Amino acid sequence: MPKYMIGLDSGTSGIKAVLFDTEGNQIMKHGYPLTAIYQFENWFEEDANEIWDKAKQSIAEITAQYPKDDIIGIGITAQGDGLWMIDKDGEPVRNGCCFCDGRAVEEFREWEQDGTIQKVFELSGTRMFTGNQPAILKWMDRHEPEALERAAYIMHLKDYLFYKLTGEITSDSTDQSLIYIDMKSRQYNKELFRLYGLEKYLPKYPPLKSCEENKANVLSGIARELGLSTHTVVTSGPMDVSACAIGAGVVESGNCCSIIGTAAMHEMVIDEPCADNIFAGMTVTHAMEGKCLRLMSSLAGTPNLEWFLTIFEREKIEERAAAEHKTLYQYVDEYVAKVPAGANGIMYHPYLLAGGERAPFINPNARASLTGISVKHNSFDILRACFEGVAFAMLDCYCHMPLEIKQITICGGGSHSAVWCQIFADVLGKKVITVHGDELGAKGTIISNAVAQGIFKDYYEAVSKTVTVNKTYEPNAENHKKYLKYFELYQKTYQLLMETWDMRHKIMFEGDE
16 A cells, blocks of 8 residues: 655745655645734734644644555645744743844844854854844843743744654754754754853754754544554654755755745755855754754745735636636736746835845845836736845855856745746846745655654655656846846945835834934
């Protein structure tokens, strides 16, 4: 009988369970949207109880259709950064803070001014931003100390889900790379906690395990509830960016992966952490030993398309697409393709989320803007500008990477648009590929689970047997030349906007002081 594995992936907009066979073929998936909680403009929270309930529902939708002994593993990944805490009874202390939360502006500015951020970068290869856990934890220490007092464990989201499924409290180096560990030993670095002034909270952090070691059997009560065997092996990790890279087959140095989701994660595999002096982005350990990922984690992702669709009546666009028997991306692509490169002179800066922008520059007050609009433009000129703005943000990030790009794999929601993928290739001037499967984060977790169970001897063998190329996009040289000129305008415009973003924030939140 064939055997199957479930990849559980919890992002900011939703959670899903995806079923794969042991050869990496995606069989089915079920998922649910998650409720974003915006108590203040720069806050972005979610309810951990809601996430757990919808995790169970997602898994149960699959297990109801398969014999329990046929599902041999569950791999978990989730959004990184942010802050998730449980009390002594294993219950959430408060809402979780997501990676795009921007409340810790004051803490970030203080660390920027006193040199802490520079020192942290030298130790970790990561330039801190407001959504990193240390910044949010520092904010909590000042404004909600009672929540930290109640916390028995300070976690990341995948750690919480692993605990709920197995009863085990652990973490791994991929999540704790941001920003708590020695990048070579992959263990907690007390000096980093000291720099943050957060030493007293180190005992609340879970023990660290490698992704292959971070496994346990599902709890018997949960197994009965979800229709699983008690022999089902659950693995925790790697975090979403590493999981997606594995699911995309990005495991060799110089290979790159751009995850165009809620955020836009641009990552390059490197051998040696902290070996460059590019004061931007992040460095996290990859799932396998001896490899790391250099990340430029822009906040310029698919919410830009979602915003456009909302503004221009999404329901009507979806109805027209359905009437023509097309997917939403196919319908939109057809019209965007008719607009020439450069969007007829419209420039879009894609900084919509609460945290502003975090790579290659960091400004939590950054906000999106359209420039160059005139009466001659229409909605699809604006949509093309949105697509191009995300691509310019991608190029801006790759310009700050330490190695020559060998190949770029596009995944996430943005990979479903053939026109967008071609724009990425044209803007970067590099070959772009997509791979089979549309849930690569979930696939990465089941690959990790298969390695942990000994189905494959290592990640390299696993990737070679489970990941295949779907489409290839070669850059158009003429468009690339044109885009380089627009990219210069893109950079110049946001540099000039920096002061106005901070002025806007002051007007809105600091009154007349």
